[in-house]
Amino acid sequence: MHGTPSRIDFQSFQFQACYAVKKPIRFNAFLMNCVTHLAPGQWLAEGDRAPDYLAPSYWTDLARLxxxxxxxxxxxxxxxxxxxxxxxxxxxxxxxxxxxxxxxxLAVIPLMSQVTAHLCFGVTCSLSYEHPYTFSRRMSTLDHLTHGRIGWNIVTSYLDSAARNIGLDRQLSHDQRYDLADEYMEVCYKLWEGSWEDGAVVKDRVKGVYTDPSKVHPIAHEGTYYKVPGFHMCEPSPQRTPVLFQAGSSGRGKQFAGTHAECVFVAGPTRKIVARTVADIRAQASSLGRDGTASLAIFAMMTVVVGRSDEEVQQKLAAYRARASYEGAAALLSGWTGIDLAQYAPDDTLSYVDTDAGRSALASFSSADPERTWTVKEAIEYVSLGGRGPLVAGTPERVADELEAWITETGLDGFNLTYLSAHQTFADIVELLVPELQRRGLYREQYEAGTYREKLFAAGPRLSADHPGAGYAKR
Ligand SMILES: Cc1cc2nc3c(=O)[nH]c(=O)nc-3n(C[C@H](O)[C@H](O)[C@H](O)COP(=O)(O)O)c2cc1C
Structure with missing residues (x-):
């Protein structure tokens, strides 16, 4: 079962690459605006805050922490x-x-930004079911309200149920969704980067002019999926284009990430699988003329259970395992893969087939590592405690060693950390793990100044010159 220290792949890793630990190791907290994100059953624990997700204080307490x-x-x-x-x-x-x-x-972001000054916000929005004209305005509004602390995780969706409720018979096919996404990005870049020149907003109280009309340009977009004649409704926000995240790891997904993403979110059970994905994505970006190393920050999904002693860690793990819901995890994994796992016996071996849901979820439990096979039960139990990433458990020293090994052997920049207990998992990380990483010089002591993009890349607030979106700017 995923989570026991013996399951963590400490010795078996044979990959040749070795990367320097970049400073700082970066942490994002990975949540959804719901009760159960990636740990079905854990909301039952006494004192668990997950069912309080409806309360503003759930979000403001989290942000401050x-x-x-x-x-x-x-x-x-x-x-x-x-x-x-x-x-x-x-x-x-x-x-x-x-x-x-x-x-x-989106609604909880202003709550959190109001009580923080530096914490940034990566938010997942599907481009399959909203027009880029309206969507781009919501992002600009948030970029203004947070003073440039917004990122967008670009997803194309994978659940047919969403498509049906929006009036379609079914979702577009896997690769067609990415084709649509490419055009969607083009429209967004034109609106965010191209329609308002720098200096268009003059706010001239003497002449009584707020905006100089000669510096605002209709985008005149006519493509396969979208037609947008006009210009963006919002004046330029601090970053204009939000920091762009992407999380698809199929062949087409990596191509899309290599083109558009500034940050990529990957998931895989072992360093070997993640290292290959990271190398592929960086190579893909480089082959498209971008700097696949400096212009891309890559984060892996991970769950960390940290305690003051081995005994405390074992107690926590035992309690988490006892509460983990097999049925809840089976529902999640079936949704991610598009395969009804109820049709299979628990001891059946998972094998890869192309579906129109996500492809990398099934691949990571089948074709991604030919030396490892997974039964249905093993995969479901694995995802029941934190989803598709590894679970790393131990004292602060042990977990810090493990994170260092992940960074050096995969070329990652950081981790999207999931939680088993709301908000205790993150409180333990802040109180126990972060000081250990700081002691090793591997974690920031203070925040860098500026927008989300400036904190990530130590460059300006706008898209870097090698990003395709930058080409739409009228500077
Ligand atoms: C770590 C991770 C987190 C993801 N989070 C979301 C999400 O919140 N919403 C969503 O619709 N898709 C999410 N996805 C799905 C991806 O955006 C993508 O649609 C899916 O992986 C299928 O693309 P692929 O076949 O190219 O991998 C996530 C994927 C990964 C790997």
Missing amino acids: LERGRFDAVFLGDVLGVYDVYDGGPDAALRQAAQVPMNDP
Whole structure:
């Protein structure tokens, strides 16, 4: 079962590459605006705050805690459909609160930004079901309100249930969703970067002119999927284009990430699988004329259980395992892969097939590592405690060693940390792990100044010159 120290792949790693630890190791806290994100069953624990997600204080307390721990960002996932693949319907997901009920992630960002000065916000928004004209305005509004602390995790969705509720028979095919996404990005770049020149907003009280009309340009976009004749409704925000995240790792997903992403979110159970994905994405970006190392920050999903002693850690793990919901995890994994796992016996081996849901989720439990096979039960138990990333458990020293090894052997920049207990998992990280990493010089003591993009890349607030979106700017 995922989570026991013996399951953590300390010795078996044979990959040749070795990267220097970049400073700082970056942490994002990975949540959704719901009860159960990636740890079905854990909300049952006494004192667990997950069911309080409806209260503003759930978010403001979290934001203050993470800023105290010098986290880069809160990274909010989102889905627009219910996990109804498992056992042919939504009952398992509803019973286990497996990413349903689910509130809008954008709404909690102003709550958190109001009580923090540096913490940034990566928010998942699907481009399959919203027009870029309206979506780009919401992002600009948030970039203004947070003073440039916004990132967008670009997703194309993977649940047919979302497509059906928006009036389609089913979602577009896997690769077609990425084709649509490429055009969507073009429209967004034109609106964010191209339609308002720097200096368009003059705010001239003497002449009574707010905006100089000669510096605002209709984008005249006519493509396969979208037609947008006019200009962006918002005046330029601090970053204009929010920091761009992407999380698809299929062949087409990596191509999209190499083109557009500034940050990539990957997930895999072992360093070997993650190292290969990281290398592929960086190579893909470099082949497209970008700097695949300096212009891309890559984060892996991980769950950390840290305690003051080995005994405390073992006690926590035992309690987490006892509460973990097999049914909830089966609903999630079936949704991610598009395969109804109820059709299989627990000891059946998972094998890869192309589906129109996400492809990398199934690949990481089948084709990604030919030396490792997974039964249905093993994969479900694995994802029940934190999803598709590894679970690393131990004292602060032990966990810090492990994180260092992940960074040096994979070329990652940091981790999107999931939680098992709200907000205790993050409190333990802030109080126990962060000081250990700081003692080793591997974690920031203070925040860098500026917008999200400036904190990440020590450059300006705008897209770097090698990014395709920068070409749309009228400077
Ligand atoms: C770590 C991780 C987090 C993700 N979070 C979300 C999410 O919150 N919402 C969503 O619709 N898709 C999410 N995805 C799915 C991806 O955006 C993508 O749609 C999916 O992986 C399928 O693309 P692929 O086949 O190219 O891998 C996530 C994927 C990964 C690997």
